[in-house]
Amino acid sequence: MWRRPFLTIFLSAALTLPALAFDRPFPAPTKRGQMTPGAHPEIVIDGKQRRLSPGARIWNENNLIEMPAALRGSNLVVNYTEDTQGEIDRVWILTKQEASQPVAKQINPMQR
Template sequence: MNRCSKPLSQPRRLALGAALALAGMLPLAAQAQMQRLFPAKVQRGGITFTAPPVVELDGKTERLGPGVRVRDAHNRVALTGTLRGKSFVVNYQRDAAGMVREIWILTPAEIARPVQGAQAGSARPEPDYIN
């Protein structure tokens, strides 16, 4: 009983290699086109991670909220301890107590786009909910 498979022929090997190469490129093309969406009440500012959870946000010393999530430019979760001493342009969101709870480190393309809803005088009223 022969348990060894037969070797692939040259055309089959080339076709299999081309298919694997194409499959490997598809996720890269999808990631290149993906655009991050930010919440409506997001604010933009400059942040310096001095000694987390203490940061300097727009020139003011502030404390990050418990359970803060920091997303890097590739939308991966970044630990605040690894960002110590670094400065970034970010979008951030505050919780009900006024503490920073989410931070997105921006790419140059995201910095070039204006922030929706953060300009003075452009606040939209909350929708009325009818029960």
């Protein structure tokens, strides 16, 4: 009788552990900067006022979508991309481990 709960717990743990260790591949035109959120759609990257594109997406450290109005903090280390008009269209808030690596090492080799 005790085998079924043990097996269920073991399988659940075994299936969730790989999800905790992931590398986020970033597209080739990715840039690095320090972001401070502002009044939507404005943000500050590296001390310069920038604008989020209408369809901008922001991912937090856990790779979950973050709403611009919910962002808190300042000088968040981010990777970001720009659209053809120069607006920011994708932002990834980096973990300390990701921030310590150079951007070139994080670029997805399939998109170069």
